[in-house]
Amino acid sequence: ATAVASVAAAAQDWDALRAAVESCRACPLGAQRRHAVFGVGDVRARWLVVGEAPGEQEDAQGEPFVGPSGRLLDAMLRSIGLDRAASAEGERAAAESSAVPLFAPAQAVYIANAVKCRPPRNRNPSEAEMAQCAPFLARQIEWLQPQLILAVGRIAAQAVLGRTEPLGRLRGQVYRYGNIPVVVTFHPAYLLRSPAEKARAWEDLCLARSIVDGAGL
Ligand code: URA
Incomplete structure (x- = not known):
């Protein structure tokens, strides 16, 4: 096991993991x-959204998705x-x-x-960093045991599912991470550049919502 794997395994609770x-x-x-950007939200939430890595704003503030992509992600959610x-x-x-x-x-x-620290100039994280x-x-x-994981973008899909196909081929379906259903959709940064794809992102979001609603509280 790597040093990080040992450190993560040794963390006895959520705060210890955050500190690590x-x-x-x-x-x-x-x-x-x-x-380093650990995450934000209610740990008892039924939903987990996984993004790629912090950008400039996230690196400055220590919270995920607080820049332009974050504003679109919040609107999507x-x-x-x-x-x-x-x-x-x-x-x-x-x-x-x-x-x-x-x-x-x-x-x-x-x-x-997927990656907790900002890559320089927002380049993609390397395989080794991931x-x-x-x-x-x-x-x-x-620990979270969400009812659904929504992976946004190719890097998140790779981190959660280990799959490297183009996003257009991964989206629109339900995968599994262990027992947990996973839906993949476009990264909001991509949607800012290609707004016509928002229609397909909306389909993915509705698919995800139908799974969570079906699972019940
Ligand atoms: N993009 C991401 O994937 N994650 C962030 O936290 C911010 C931008």
Whole structure:
């Protein structure tokens, strides 16, 4: 096992894992970053969104998807009723309430990246960097046990599924990470450049939402 795999396995709880990520220097990315970006959202969420790696804004702020891609990701998530600020407790309370809800409460989501540190000038992470960082995401998934993983972009699909086909061929289907269903869609940075693809991204988001709704609370 690599040093990162041992460190991730040794982390006894979520905060210890976060601390391990934030102090990691296992690959060269660790030397250049301002913040290692662990993730954001409710750990009890039914949804896990996996992105690629922090960009400039994320590196500066220590939170995933807070730059231009993040604004589009938030809009994509809102379009299917998800909000990174929502709590799983709120969802449960609304489901148990006898009041007729005028609006369905937002569903909680946890958001993390395949690679925790920003690659220089936002280049793609290398195979070696992805392999080094992989045990951190694996341990996050082990603890989160989401009902669905939404992988955004080719790098995320590669990290979660180990598949390297072009995204256009991976999207629109349901895969598995162990028992957990996985849906792949376009990265929001790609959608900013190719807005016509938003129609297909919407199909993927609806597919993902139908799986979570089918699984129930
Ligand atoms: N792009 C990603 O894949 N992740 C981020 O956190 C920000 C931009």
